[in-house]
Amino acid sequence: MxxxxxxxxxxxxxxxxxxxxxxxxxxxxxxxxxxxxxxxxxxxxxxxxxxxxxxxxxxxxxxxxxxxxxxxxxxxxxxxxxxxxxxxxxxxxxxxxxxxxxxxxxxxxxxxxxxxxxxxxxxxxxxxxxxxxxxxxxxxxxxxxxxxxxxxxxxxxxxxxxxxxxxxxxxxxxxxxxxxxxxxxxxxxxxxxxxxxxxxxxxxxxxxxxxxxxxxxxxxxxxxxxxxxxxxxxxxxxxxxxxxxxxxxxxxxxxxxxxxxxxxxxxxxxxxxxxxxxxxxxxxxxxxxxxxxxxxxxxxxxVGGTGGEAEAGAPGGGTGGFPSARVLDAAGVAALLPRRPWDAHKGWAGHVVVAGGRPGQVGAAVLAGTAALQAGAGTVTLAVPAPVRTEAAVHRPEIMTWALPATAGGEWDAAAATALAQRERERRGRVVRVIGPGLGQSPGAAACLAAWLGLDRPAARDPAEGASDDDRPADAPHGRPADGAPGTDGEPGARAPEGAAAAGSAADGPVCRPTVLDADGLNLAALLGIDRLRERPGSFPLVLTPHPGEAARLLGWTTARVQAERPRAAVELARRAGAVAVLKGAGTLIAGPGGELYICTRGHPGMASAGMGDALAGIVGAFLAQGLEPLAAALVAVFVHALAGELAAPAEGIPVQATQLIARLPEALDRIRRGSPGSAAALGIPGVAWLRPPLEGDGAPVS
Ligand SMILES: NC(=O)C1=CN([C@@H]2O[C@H](COP(=O)(O)OP(=O)(O)OC[C@H]3O[C@@H](n4cnc5c(N)ncnc54)[C@H](O)[C@@H]3O)[C@@H](O)[C@H]2O)[C@@H](O)CC1
Ligand SMILES: Nc1ncnc2c1ncn2[C@@H]1O[C@H](COP(=O)(O)OP(=O)(O)O)[C@@H](O)[C@H]1O
Ligand SMILES: [K+]
Missing domain, CATH: 3.40.50.10260 (YjeF N-terminal domain)
Structure with a gap:
């Protein structure tokens, strides 16, 4: 691009x-x-x-x-x-x-x-x-x-x-x-x-x-x-x-x-x-x-780009107009997909914990969790305020629920931050947090978010995390045992900030985990200040998935400006947060903290419906949990989500519901592995590729 x-x-x-x-x-x-x-x-x-x-x-x-x-x-x-x-x-x-x-x-x-x-x-x-x-x-x-x-x-x-x-x-x-x-x-x-x-x-x-x-x-x-x-x-x-x-x-x-x-x-x-x-x-x-x-x-x-590669040496280089971006295609995404070993077990595929689901918005957390499950997470837990636990539990028997401290009104209580971390520690395996779907913006939710991001106090290594390595084959993905927490380079505590062991120890406070921030997680992060995200301890993997309104709040821009300057907005989000930024919408952009920029041209307007973003956040979490680095996880998730949205729509312009998209995720993954429609070959003219192939149900315009 x-x-x-x-x-x-x-x-x-x-x-x-x-x-x-x-x-x-x-x-x-x-x-x-x-x-x-x-x-x-x-x-x-x-x-x-x-x-x-x-x-x-x-x-x-x-x-x-x-x-x-x-x-x-x-x-x-x-x-x-x-x-x-x-x-x-x-x-x-x-x-x-x-x-x-x-x-x-x-x-x-x-x-x-x-x-x-x-x-x-x-x-x-x-x-x-x-x-x-x-x-x-x-x-x-x-x-x-x-x-x-x-x-x-x-x-x-x-x-x-x-x-x-x-x-x-x-x-x-x-x-x-x-x-x-x-x-x-x-x-x-x-x-x-x-x-x-x-x-x-x-x-x-x-x-x-x-x-x-x-x-x-x-x-x-x-x-x-x-x-x-x-x-x-x-x-x-x-x-x-x-x-x-x-x-x-x-x-x-x-x-x-x-x-x-x-x-x-x-x-x-x-x-x-x-x-x-x-x-x-x-x-x-x-x-x-x-x-x-x-x-x-x-x-x-x-033609078609190769996806997943850095845009090194590409023309543009930010001089005039927008920076260049690579167009995601099925072949590039297929190369990034996690390869499940034949002896894989659920620990290999990680544990996605969705924190959200306040009263009235339990569905958001359910959608994120269900999408994570469908996208291959080994274990999924919905961490919700205690009063809604049953409501969260009835949807999928495969999904666990944790009832966390809540206020009288059922909102998140500040004490839930530590309670969540404690529940995580009781389990072995690689934990990834998806924070935000239905979280709300209550003071308690804000306090929890700051704690989970390690921005209320220095964070520390989670001693339980190291144990999870035993669960994985030697060549398991995510070579970083504690995923960026201080001291993960083989010298426990070596890079921990002064006093971190006491302040953020397993016993008395939350630790940081690879995290996806979505919805109110982003709105609360905007109140903290996007630049503070760079200060997160150990630069643990972080993926932001804002829609244009959330991106505007994070950047202090208007939504109109975000839309008019989408490539610049995506790059700016990633740079300022020191994270991977997914700017959603038609032509979703994925920016890496090093200036990498990708665009997904797939998906369709029928996907503009409530819950689609929750599903995406869960899918990103699933690929982080399966060991992908944050940029790769975001690229794969965005493409798989868009392709599932295409598969769920019988024709161009037909609305799709999030549950329908989620149901098609395994098929979308399979298509990508086998080479999805829309590749150059599908058009039949070597050297010519669709930027966005027609939906299959639409009756291809080419004879
Ligand atoms: N340079 C190259 O290596 C290649 C260029 N290609 C083609 O070349 C095009 C670019 O060629 P050019 O740089 O000659 O530019 P264009 O042919 O796009 O436009 C330049 C012409 O448009 C006129 N013009 C500019 N703004 C105007 C306006 N607002 N109203 C009316 N007329 C206006 C100019 O007076 C000039 O005659 C590409 O879009 C592509 O189609 C292709 O042949 C591929 C290779
Ligand atoms: N016109 C469109 N073309 C392609 N994808 C779209 C389109 N509209 C919405 N989507 C996708 O659907 C999802 C909507 O997310 P979001 O706005 O956060 O919805 P919600 O908050 O209701 O879950 C995003 O992944 C977005 O990229
Ligand atoms: K033209």
């Missing part, structure tokens, strides 16, 4: 490696043509493609695509509208314009200012700034079926038109019309109004419009001329296939003026761009396909 600045840097790295613009453009345009054919083809003179091209490299991509479609289906199957004066084209776009002429592809362009003394009219327009070689545009681009003969001796700025040039498809009569290169153009090199009229007429008859007007080079909202052309396209209601980005969409923020097309498909090159997943990007881009154009590996942006 790249910013515009990162794309430029990637292009430079590619060029340094010998992959120059023309090579990349050819790969981009040809692959996009293949993809277009797959999603919207076949094309013919009766089912033509109209390409709206701009004067930059995005337009160049469109011209490459047009050339290939013409080669496969005959020149009458495609028509190019260049919203620029050909004489002003530079670099690769100029080359592509020249190649279009050679291929006999019908095309229209804007006419330049007439040369002094030249007769007015579309064929007489001389392109300024092109010197002696400037040629009437019309001569280069014959319009199929037009009566006028080709202008003789034309030699354009972009190269001579030669009738004998390679025109593989020109001798193939296009369906429903005369041979493509038989006649001369009747309307190329046009003033603006006739150009737009022709565009309107062509679009009305088109099978699909290819939007190649503006790509990552866009600056601000489309200017008036571009806006008029986009308006024409939008008004026609014909499906739009956008190249790189829907034209005018802000590459970094996803801001979009009203004229920015609502594409049915977008083929984005090298890697996805932030603008496709932020702001209005998702609704403008439609189905997004990531097209590998051959950037060298050093750029770190292979």
């Amino acid at each position: 790249l910013s515009a600045a990162a794309v430029r840097r990637g292009d430079r790295l590619a060029a340094d490696a010998g992959l120059g613009g023309p090579v990349l453009m050819e790969t981009a345009g040809r692959t996009a043509a293949t993809l277009l054919w797959k999603v919207a083809g076949p094309f013919s003179a009766r089912q033509p493609v109209v390409v709206l091209a701009g004067g930059g490299n995005n337009g160049g991509d469109g011209m490459v695509l047009a050339r290939w479609v013409a080669r496969w289906a005959g020149p009458a199957a495609v028509k190019v509208f260049l919203l620029a004066e050909p004489g002003r084209l530079r670099g690769e776009a100029a080359v592509q314009w020249s190649l279009l002429a050679r291929a006999g592809v019908p095309a229209f362009a804007l006419a330049g200012e007439p040369a002094p003394g030249a007769q007015q009219g579309p064929h007489q327009h001389q392109n300024p700034g092109t010197g002696a070689g400037a040629a009437p545009v019309a001569a280069e681009f014959p319009e199929p079926g037009a009566a006028r003969p080709p202008a003789a001796g034309s030699a354009g700025a972009a190269g001579p038109h030669t009738e004998t040039g390679p025109q593989p498809a020109a001798d193939r009569p296009a369906a429903g019309g005369p041979p493509a290169a038989a006649g001369a153009g009747s309307g190329v090199g046009l003033a603006v109004d006739p150009f737009l009229d022709h565009l309107e007429a062509a679009v009305a008859r088109a099978r699909v419009v290819v939007d190649a007007l503006l790509g990552v080079g866009v600056r601000g909202a489309p200017r008036p001329l571009a806006a008029r052309a986009l308006q024409v396209v939008g008004a026609a209601g014909v499906p739009v296939f956008a190249l790189d980005l829907p034209s005018g969409l802000d590459t970094d923020t996803g801001e979009a003026a009203p004229v920015v097309p609502r594409a049915t498909w977008t083929a984005t090159f090298a890697a996805a761009k932030w603008g496709l997943v932020l702001g209005q990007g998702p609704e403008r881009a439609g189905q997004v396909f990531v097209v590998d154009i051959g950037w060298p590996q050093e750029t770190g942006t292979g």
Whole structure:
């Protein structure tokens, strides 16, 4: 996931490696043509493609695509509208314009200012700034079926038109019309109004419009001329296939003026761009396909990403726009999944303790616990205020419950902090805490949270923790016996703060454990101050799972700012807390304390329902309990959760309940292990991957 600045840097790295613009453009345009054919083809003179091209490299991509479609289906199957004066084209776009002429592809362009003394009219327009070689545009681009003969001796700025040039498809009569290169153009090199009229007429008859007007080079909202052309396209209601980005969409923020097309498909090159997943990007881009154009590996942006790897050497590096992120995919997540040994026992898979479930919100803790169980935790306990213990216990017989000290009103009592730690110590095995689902924000809950985070006093090593090692095979995950508590490096107490042994000993206070903070756990942490989380003793593993509102409270931002700057917000949460931060919502972001950033593009709006977050917190806990490091646990949990949400929805837009998602967790895990739908292979075009594959129940848009 790249910013515009990162794309430029990637292009430079590619060029340094010998992959120059023309090579990349050819790969981009040809692959996009293949993809277009797959999603919207076949094309013919009766089912033509109209390409709206701009004067930059995005337009160049469109011209490459047009050339290939013409080669496969005959020149009458495609028509190019260049919203620029050909004489002003530079670099690769100029080359592509020249190649279009050679291929006999019908095309229209804007006419330049007439040369002094030249007769007015579309064929007489001389392109300024092109010197002696400037040629009437019309001569280069014959319009199929037009009566006028080709202008003789034309030699354009972009190269001579030669009738004998390679025109593989020109001798193939296009369906429903005369041979493509038989006649001369009747309307190329046009003033603006006739150009737009022709565009309107062509679009009305088109099978699909290819939007190649503006790509990552866009600056601000489309200017008036571009806006008029986009308006024409939008008004026609014909499906739009956008190249790189829907034209005018802000590459970094996803801001979009009203004229920015609502594409049915977008083929984005090298890697996805932030603008496709932020702001209005998702609704403008439609189905997004990531097209590998051959950037060298050093750029770190292979198709589909590999997930689970650091983004070392990736373009962007935080310069301008947002930092780069890796897109989670099934293959990358599969590599991170814990591998259960054949002789595994429940201790191997850890013990998730969910602390929450105040009266009226017991369900939140139940959902987190059930999700933890379904995601593979060896043991799950719901630690709840005593008055609700029975209510918590009735749901799943596999789940234990601990009744903890409560106030008269059934809220958490401050004494519960120590009581919980005591109950944990009575059991062997690796304990992970999921703190927050239904916790409430009572003073007692706040006191417990501070104690569990070790922020009320120095924390100490839990002597019972070491014993749990005996339960595990020698190569068991989580090589850190006490998970970051002081003295875990083999010298018990060696790094313990002064007085820690007394202050935080097993006998008289809570110890710290790998922790997931969610919901009110986060709201209370915000009151403590997010920066204080860095002070937690021993930097024990910590994963925060805020939704945008909770993230705003933690950062002291508005929710709107969090949403507008999601990548920055995620990185900031992780940096300030010194923890792994999962910023939930469409396009969940996972940030590591070292600046790592990942995005999960899976899941769907049907998952916007109560309890989904509780389920996610429980799943993160389950993977911590199974020995994954916190970043890996968060990555796996987010992906599995999203995939289970997809499996639970019969179709796009159908609401899913948390219990339905939780029920599908084992299947989601199995899919990931076996390679889930949405891999590049599933689309059937090597080097092309869905950014977010269609839901299976939705009827795949590809044939
Ligand atoms: N450079 C490379 O290595 C590659 C670039 N590729 C393509 O090149 C595109 C980027 O090309 P460019 O940098 O030439 O930029 P674009 O083609 O995206 O846009 C630049 C053009 O848009 C005009 N423009 C900018 N802002 C505008 C606005 N608000 N209203 C109207 N017109 C506006 C500029 O005057 C210029 O003509 C990518 O999106 C991608 O499609 C691909 O060919 C792959 C390789
Ligand atoms: N539009 C969406 N697309 C993908 N995932 C979504 C979408 N809406 C919600 N989700 C996911 O559902 C979960 C909702 O969590 P949260 O807002 O905390 O819900 P709750 O507090 O009700 O449990 C998150 O994991 C979020 O990423
Ligand atoms: K575009």
